[in-house]
Amino acid sequence: MRVTEARWDTTRIITGLVFPIRININATRQNIDSMKISGEAEELSELRRQVYNRKRSLSDEPFVTTFRQRTFDSPDLAGVFHENTKTDRQWQRRTRKNSNELKGQLHAAAAEVDPDYPGQELLPLPDDVSLDADIGTVLQRRRSVRSHAPSPVSRRDLARVLRYGAGVSTIDEGKRKRTYPSPGALYPTEIYVAALRTDDIDEGLYYYNARRHALRVLRRDDPEEIRRDVLGGFRSGKTNDARSFDDVPLVVLLTGSFWRVKFKYGPRGYRYVLQESGHLAQNLLLAAEADGLVGFPYSAFDDEHMNDLLNVDGVNEATLYTVLLGHEAGGVRDE
Incomplete structure (x- = not known):
């Protein structure tokens, strides 16, 4: 079972720039809901697979074997990606021209993207939460902890981690700035929360709206x-990792909205x-450490499983990273 409600994202209107048509940026949310997943995304995904045949390029041999034999595909996909995303004079010229095109209302709209799931129940999180910890101590103590105690995480703890790890920290010239750096303050990383064992929050899947500091149900x-569906995305990993997920109370899933x-x-x-x-994941891990929780960043998940769970198409938006949060096994740390 997966999320079925479409998410509204201002950027999906803005990205009309890439087509020779003009789209009204004041279009209603209802009209945009149908843009969530379309046949176009599947066609684009298929085209990408034709350009680079992953199954053909990745043999059953371990990566280290191909490295020793220097038999990686020429060119290697990672190298192709790196080479084609470099900045050069042409990119700089196009960027300057792009800046001129984005002046005015459109640029303001892009900087104030407010993605959401309209119509879904809004669950406010406590806003009167503080986080007082010595940054040096937090940095020294942070470790990736794979095993978690069966103790639930409180609603206030979750609110604290999200507020300081991913929330809005200031409003600068009308722009809402968050606690982590973002390209052009566009915040293309989306935050989903799988609550598997929490106090005062039902087990389920939620979307974090940073502007409202609230969860959409x-x-x-x-x-x-819900535990089986969420943790099923980790089962394709190493067996010792799979066992460590059994008691995790919270999983934060980060997706990328690329066209943003x-x-x-x-x-x-x-x-x-x-x-x-990566910036966001580290923020969450440090905020959790400061709050007396432990975290474990994990990226060896099953992409298709997680994308399907969140009902994202894997092309325009895709799961990039997960962060597991909870209490350290062997006892809950004192605050």
């Missing part, structure tokens, strides 16, 4: 079913999305 389900930056920065925008997801 995407799915409430039988606790065992590619319309401004071109192919290099893809790099920026990946970089931002």
